[in-house]
Amino acid sequence: MSKLRCHHCGKPIDAQDATCPHCGIPLPPAKALTPHRKFILWFVALVIFCLALIYWLPPDWTGL
Numbered sequence: 001m002s003k004l005r006c007h008h009c010g011k012p013i014d015a016q017d018a019t020c021p022h023c024g025i026p027l028p029p030a031k032a033l034t035p036h037r038k039f040i041l042w043f044v045a046l047v048i049f050c051l052a053l054i055y056w057l058p059p060d061w062t063g064l
C-alpha cells in the first residue's frame with residue numbers, strides 16, 4: 001500500500017512505522033502530514049477550484 005522504503009535495507013515499510021519491521025532501524029517521522037505539506041495540498045486545491053470557477057463562469061462575468 002505504501003511506496004516508502006527503508007533507507008537502510010530497502011524493503012517496503014509503512015508510513016506509520018517508527019522502526020523498520022525488517023531490519024529494526026529507527027525511521028524518520030513520516031513527512032506526509034507535515035503542516036507544510038498540508039499547506040501545499042490546500043494551495044493546489046485552491047488553484048484547481050479557481051480554474052474550475054473560471055471555466056464555469058461565462059466569459060463576460062466582469063461586466064466589461
Ligand SMILES: [Zn+2]
Nearest residue numbers: 006009020023
Ligand atoms: Zn530496514
